[in-house]
Amino acid sequence: MTPPGDVRVDVQGLRIVLTGGSADVVDDVSFQVRSGELLGLVGESGSGKTTVALALLGHVRRGLEVAAGRVLVGDNDMVKASDQQLQRLRGAEVVYIPQDPASALNPTLRIGTQLKEVLQYHRQVAAAKELGDPKARLQQTLEEVGLGKIPRLLKAYPHQLSGGQQQRVVLAMAFALRPSVIVLDEPTTALDVTTQRHVLDTVRRLCSAYGVAAVYISHDLAVVGGLANTLTVMYAGKVVESGTTAAVFGRPAHPYTRRLLRAIPSPERSEVLEGIEGQPPPPTRRPRGCDFAPRCPLAAPACSDGPVPVVSLPGGHLVRCLRTELTAGPDIRRPLEISASRPEDRDAQLRVSGLSARYGAAEVLSDVSLTVGREQCVALVGESGSGKTTLARCVVGLHTSWSGQVQFRGQDLPPSAQQRRPQVLQAIQYIFQNPYTALNPRKTIGQIIEKPLHHFYSSLSRSERDERVTRVLSDVALGPDFWSRYPDQLSGGERQRVAIARALVISPDLLVCDEITSALDVSVQATIVELLRQLQAERHLSLLFITHNLALVRSIAQTVTVLSEGKVVESGPVKRVFERPENPYTIRLMEDVPKVVRGEQQPRLPAP
Amino acid sequence: MATAPDITAPVLPARRRRGWAAILRQAASLPRGRFGLGVLGLVVGVAVAGPFVAPHSATASIVAPFADPSRQALLGGDILGRDVLSRVLDGGWVLLLMAAAATALGVSIGTASGIAAGYLQGRPDGLIMRTVDVLLAFPQLVFALLLVSILGPKLWLVILAVGLSHAPQVARVMRAATLDVSERDFVKATELIGVKRRRIMAEEILPNLVSPLMVEIGLRLTYSIVIIAGLAFLGFGQPPPSPNWGIMINENRQGLVLNPWAVVVPAILIALLTIGASTFTDAIARVTIGIDREAEAGALPALAAGEEP
Numbered sequence: 001m002t003p004p005g006d007v008r009v010d011v012q013g014l015r016i017v018l019t020g021g022s023a024d025v026v027d028d029v030s031f032q033v034r035s036g037e038l039l040g041l042v043g044e045s046g047s048g049k050t051t052v053a054l055a056l057l058g059h060v061r062r063g064l065e066v067a068a069g070r071v072l073v074g075d076n077d078m079v080k081a082s083d084q085q086l087q088r089l090r091g092a093e094v095v096y097i098p099q100d101p102a103s104a105l106n107p108t109l110r111i112g113t114q115l116k117e118v119l120q121y122h123r124q125v126a127a128a129k130e131l132g133d134p135k136a137r138l139q140q141t142l143e144e145v146g147l148g149k150i151p152r153l154l155k156a157y158p159h160q161l162s163g164g165q166q167q168r169v170v171l172a173m174a175f176a177l178r179p180s181v182i183v184l185d186e187p188t189t190a191l192d193v194t195t196q197r198h199v200l201d202t203v204r205r206l207c208s209a210y211g212v213a214a215v216y217i218s219h220d221l222a223v224v225g226g227l228a229n230t231l232t233v234m235y236a237g238k239v240v241e242s243g244t245t246a247a248v249f250g251r252p253a254h255p256y257t258r259r260l261l262r263a264i265p266s267p268e269r270s271e272v273l274e275g276i277e278g279q280p281p282p283p284t285r286r287p288r289g290c291d292f293a294p295r296c297p298l299a300a301p302a303c304s305d306g307p308v309p310v311v312s313l314p315g316g317h318l319v320r321c322l323r324t325e326l327t328a329g330p331d332i333r334r335p336l337e338i339s340a341s342r343p344e345d346r347d348a349q350l351r352v353s354g355l356s357a358r359y360g361a362a363e364v365l366s367d368v369s370l371t372v373g374r375e376q377c378v379a380l381v382g383e384s385g386s387g388k389t390t391l392a393r394c395v396v397g398l399h400t401s402w403s404g405q406v407q408f409r410g411q412d413l414p415p416s417a418q419q420r421r422p423q424v425l426q427a428i429q430y431i432f433q434n435p436y437t438a439l440n441p442r443k444t445i446g447q448i449i450e451k452p453l454h455h456f457y458s459s460l461s462r463s464e465r466d467e468r469v470t471r472v473l474s475d476v477a478l479g480p481d482f483w484s485r486y487p488d489q490l491s492g493g494e495r496q497r498v499a500i501a502r503a504l505v506i507s508p509d510l511l512v513c514d515e516i517t518s519a520l521d522v523s524v525q526a527t528i529v530e531l532l533r534q535l536q537a538e539r540h541l542s543l544l545f546i547t548h549n550l551a552l553v554r555s556i557a558q559t560v561t562v563l564s565e566g567k568v569v570e571s572g573p574v575k576r577v578f579e580r581p582e583n584p585y586t587i588r589l590m591e592d593v594p595k596v597v598r599g600e601q602q603p604r605l606p607a608p
Numbered sequence: 609m610a611t612a613p614d615i616t617a618p619v620l621p622a623r624r625r626r627g628w629a630a631i632l633r634q635a636a637s638l639p640r641g642r643f644g645l646g647v648l649g650l651v652v653g654v655a656v657a658g659p660f661v662a663p664h665s666a667t668a669s670i671v672a673p674f675a676d677p678s679r680q681a682l683l684g685g686d687i688l689g690r691d692v693l694s695r696v697l698d699g700g701w702v703l704l705l706m707a708a709a710a711t712a713l714g715v716s717i718g719t720a721s722g723i724a725a726g727y728l729q730g731r732p733d734g735l736i737m738r739t740v741d742v743l744l745a746f747p748q749l750v751f752a753l754l755l756v757s758i759l760g761p762k763l764w765l766v767i768l769a770v771g772l773s774h775a776p777q778v779a780r781v782m783r784a785a786t787l788d789v790s791e792r793d794f795v796k797a798t799e800l801i802g803v804k805r806r807r808i809m810a811e812e813i814l815p816n817l818v819s820p821l822m823v824e825i826g827l828r829l830t831y832s833i834v835i836i837a838g839l840a841f842l843g844f845g846q847p848p849p850s851p852n853w854g855i856m857i858n859e860n861r862q863g864l865v866l867n868p869w870a871v872v873v874p875a876i877l878i879a880l881l882t883i884g885a886s887t888f889t890d891a892i893a894r895v896t897i898g899i900d901r902e903a904e905a906g907a908l909p910a911l912a913a914g915e916e917p
Contacts, residue, residue, distance in 0.1 A: 397800065422802055432793040432797065451803075452801045502797070
């Protein structure tokens with residue numbers, strides 16, 4: 001084994017451009033990773049992190065080309081390597097773990113076939129590394145990733161495994177040949193917190209045990225913070241800050257990093273989430289100076305003049321900013337006071353009691369009870385498969401095979417939306433998880449928001465309707481120029497605002513929000529949640545806020561209900577449940593939530 | 609769960625594309641689209657302008673039967689000594705009009721029943737699709753022949769027969785596309801405010817079927833031409849002596865060795881018409897597949913977000 005400390009990945013001045021144009025997708029990216037070390041590559045969508053990750057495997061997507069720089073993996077320059085060389089290196093020396101394990105595995109082949117293929121294809125590498133008999137090696141790898149005890153695993157097909165198991169199979173494939181470099185592209189985004197934590201523990205253990213250099217790409221700073229030794233923060237294709245995890249989280253020096261950290265909800269206290277206004281510039285429109293300057297509260301005229309040099313701070317901490325003297329102090333977040341008023345029974349807007357729901361023969365909810373009071377926000381949390389979305393769909397009338405009682409303002413609701421009275425349909429509004437499918441792509445934003453208005457207030461004149469649409473657009477912080485745009489011209493956050501506007505335009509009393517921020521970046525999530533919290537107060541709304549992100553709950557809800565396998569395991573005021581959980585399941589859930597450690601505290605680091 | 613970026617997708621700046629006009633424009637800008645449109649334009653031009661520039665009457669005998677091409681009749685004479693050129697120029701528009709009408713009829717019926725089956729599901733779905741299965745058991749031409757031979761060769765009947773023979777095939781395609789669109793959240797969002805189903809089908813679903821619809825129109829137009837010309841060849845269509853490319857092939861094939869032009873020219877025109885229509889349809893299909901793929905991938909939000917409206 002190579003002695004620890006060897007540089008395994010060395011990226012210098014990497015620049016990747018759109019073919020045929022000069023627009024940079026990635027510019028001046030440099031970093032090093034030593035063996036046994038884990039580098040977190042952090043950035044929001046469009047920051048170029050996946051492009052960099054793929055470059056580590058010598059792959060550039062069609063439409064892009066490497067314009068400058070080098071990518072050394074061991075002694076191999078992945079940019080210059082021939083296809084044959086790349087074929088030999090990939091899977092053996094450098095491996096890639098994609099975001100979605102389900103699409104990384106071939107659904108028609110047995111797990112064993114797919115695992116053996118790696119060892120078979122690279123048998124010379126396996127022989128050179130003295131990994132021994134393929135069969136024994138396979139078993140050993142499976143044990144290393146925690147799959148050793150599952151009977152008949154090799155005979156199974158991918159769909160017979162859970163998401164966590166699938167990701168472990170992919171990990172086993174990756175570690176089978178003891179690669180020296182491993183690239184992980186948000187490998188746990190699709191997993192719930194407990195599974196995520198187990199997978200992350202496995203990754204960390206294997207990396208340090210075998211001296212693998214790992215590059216971990218993520219938009220989730222909380223996950224990366226608990227895992228990485230060093231961090232590289234990317235924005236608009238450039239590295240804006242890099243250093244040890246302790247330095248970057250403890251003394252964030254770039255305004256973007258500081259704002260990003262403020263956008264992350266904490267499960268430990270209630271804080272006002274602050275998103276970042278505006279959007280990162282696309283590759284074709286990057287400003288001449290600092291890319292973040294147009295959104296930066298500290299920007300000075302000099303920031304927009306020309307390329308910003310990298311400044312070196314003590315402890316190998318690098319930052320691309322001209323205003324570091326202003327960011328030297330610690331960052332303070334505003335605490336949030338959420339009044340924890342207990343709802344009076346007569347004030348209950350929504351009361352669910354003894355609800356059991358089924359999909360075919362499977363019971364997904366059993367005897368669930370829940371009350372949402374007037375102007376109250378109730379969070380419903382649980383892992384995937386806990387039945388929280390089904391509950392939401394029962395409440396709004398999309399899922400109809402249930403028994404029990406759903407009452408709205410004291411009146412029983414029939415199961416199907418079609419049987420409900422128009423007043424009820426207007427009073428309860430549902431906001432969908434995926435803003436990319438919730439808006440009709442063939443209609444303008446104006447038409448989309450006007451539709452429910454037209455339906456419920458058909459007596460309004462054209463100008464009255466237009467006025468209401470304009471007002472609700474400004475309520476969700478979108479300008480009137482959005483009126484004539486189409487959904488595909490909007491970012492995910494903007495689309496979700498439109499979906500909120502569509503729900504608000506008919507003045508509902510209860511909003512059911514189903515994982516509405518899970519498809520969005522953290523900074524956008526913060527803006528949306530904060531917007532929702534303000535709108536709730538202004539418009540006296542009741543909210544049923546469904547999420548798997550426990551930390552988010554503290555920044556919006558008064559009470560929380562924890563759902564597990566279709567049953568309510570705990571419910572109560574947010575502060576109590578988070579600080580003194582009583583149910584063993586809740587206790588475990590709280591422990592598994594990744595937390596960002598700020599200020600002077602040290603993050604958990606892997607054993608050297 | 610965050611949307612997973614497709615790492616295999618090519619990185620292309622998102623372009624604005626939607627609606628009929630944009631798809632047609634883009635299809636026309638592809639090489640095969642340009643070719644198809646050119647060929648189609650040529651044949652349609654002949655058919656439309658033909659009656660105005662024909663040198664002779666289409667029904668008057670002016671030369672000997674199957675006369676060789678001469679100064680008087682540039683493409684020679686047909687079986688009754690009529691001018692082949694004039695009959696060719698005069699015989700296209702009826703065929704085109706019939707094909708267009710049959711296509712419109714077939715696609716309308718097929719789309720309406722396909723959307724209804726796909727969106728309403730349950731009993732309407734079963735009823736419509738089982739009917740479709742029965743109709744699909746007959747080959748298109750045989751089905752049309754059956755209707756026409758029972759009720760007699762009338763123009764409207766040919767259009768009806770061809771249109772009806774298209775409907776089941778269109779219905780199948782539209783049902784499949786509807787099933788996909790109905791699952792999307794914006795349809796559910798409209799259902800949740802209590803909008804009537806009929807309006808959901810017309811206002812939310814139909815506009816999202818533009819892509820398959822355009823491909824179907826092109827495809828069915830091509831088949832209509834072939835079937836109508838085929839029926840005319842078999843003697844079902846316009847009554848003689850009015851000219852029609854299909855009838856001309858039938859009438860004049862006995863004199864193929866004497867004056868081949870009387871058969872070859874209408875045959876080439878029919879062939880060009882179908883080639884043009886199907887090539888352009890292919891271009892449309894390529895454009896729409898690209899659009900749908902990008903729509904699914906979220907069209908690379910970072911790049912798309914910067915595009916001007």
